[in-house]
Amino acid sequence: MIENYLVRRFICNRRSSDLNKIFPQLYRQALGQNLEDRVDGIRKALATRGYPSDREFYESLLTSRLYGTGEKQQKAKFVLDTIECAYGHKEPVELEDLTIEHVMPQTITDWWKEHLGEDWETDHEVLLHTLGNLTLTGYNSELSNSSFPQKCNWFASSHLQLNLYFSTTMTWRKADIEKRGEMLAQACLDIWNSFGDRKADERNANSVRGRTPTTVYVLGVSSIVDSWVKVYTTTLDRIAYLEPDKFDELAIKHPNLISSEPRFRRNRQLGNGYYVELNRSAEDIYRFCRYVMDFVGLSDEDWKVDVE
Structure with a gap:
């Protein structure tokens, strides 16, 4: 429940400074309650303290720049790790040594400019760090700024479900990034499902x-x-x-x-x-x-x- 709350707030770019006030209040509120009442009370309290709705969570998953430096990068890695684990591998997946890979690379090349089309500059700036353009790999330095077909050759040898997606994808332009983003956003809704106001989510679902x-x-x-x-x-x-x-x-x-x-x-x-x-x-x-x-x-x- 706490993970759910924190992940949703991170994705929706909520201020982390607010947490310094929220959690001490929850602790004081939980004192003296039995376990069942305590859990239910905390859930209800968190739902009214800046808890993002499904609509906001979903839209933020599509648009927010998840990747960054330091703590932000660690949180983005946690999100991708959790999505991969949610696919239900029969054997444990070693994720510790994997790093985040931008499918459309951070440093744009002439090949990528031509591939993306006339709006390459805006598409690169807006979509680069979004969920749809991020994956996990152990070949980060080797992949670097390679073309999309070259990256697909690397992804073909990957055992990760996140990368199997690219086996049927021939292009990597704005529409492709957004389509994968929508798929991964739905996975996140299933993993960190809402414990907030369901009726409010339904009213804002579109x-x-x-x-x-x-x-x-x-x-x-x-x-x-x-x-x-x-x-x-x-x-x-x-x-x-x-x-x-x-x-x-x-x-x-x-x-x-x-x-x-x-x-x-x-x-x-x-x-x-x-x-x-x-x-x-x-x-x-x-x-x-x-x-x-x-x-x-x-x-x-x-x-x-x-x-x-």
Whole structure:
């Protein structure tokens, strides 16, 4: 139960500093109770203390940058290890010496640029560290920046279920990464299943596709919206105002999405004078906004969209 709570919070980028207040309160609350009442009481208490819903957990599994340095890398490895173990191997799997491998590599090569297509820069930046692009291997240094067919040759000799997936995959582009991400996200929902409000999860079970946003919240400030384009521009306007230097960095990293000139197919000018490309799907807008929040160092709790 505690693992469930902590994993969900990590995936959803919840502030770890809050735990310093939560667990001492739980300890005091549990004192004097019998074991059954204690477990039930802790479960109910955790469910009301920043416990992510299935919807939030699933969407974060698709969009969050799980890989990082230090403790973040260790947590990402734990998630992948647990998914692998959940496949139910007949014999124990030695995971200790395995490392995290980015299928689409961290250092982009000319082969990968051509393979990913014209939006390679954005796809690489947004999807690189997401669950769908991560796996486990003992050949990390050998694989390095190899092409996808070369990596598949290595994966073919792997005994891991995580890597058997690649035996039937011919390309590794945005849609392929997202498809695998959805499969692994569903596995995570089964492993760390919700002990929260099931009715609330059911009310929020659908993705952004086919749904209309009504309100976007950025750092607690709400704005009424009626389209995903409005969510996009409102979010970027707010970030540009709060973090102008970070926004400039964002524009440099993504010249195909943000520019000082109106050179896109569909342009919209922000309050700071920059123009943004509007020719994007609801899913792309949602993912990019989540990425932007992480890029500027904000938590998933700082950005939320109400939909209907």
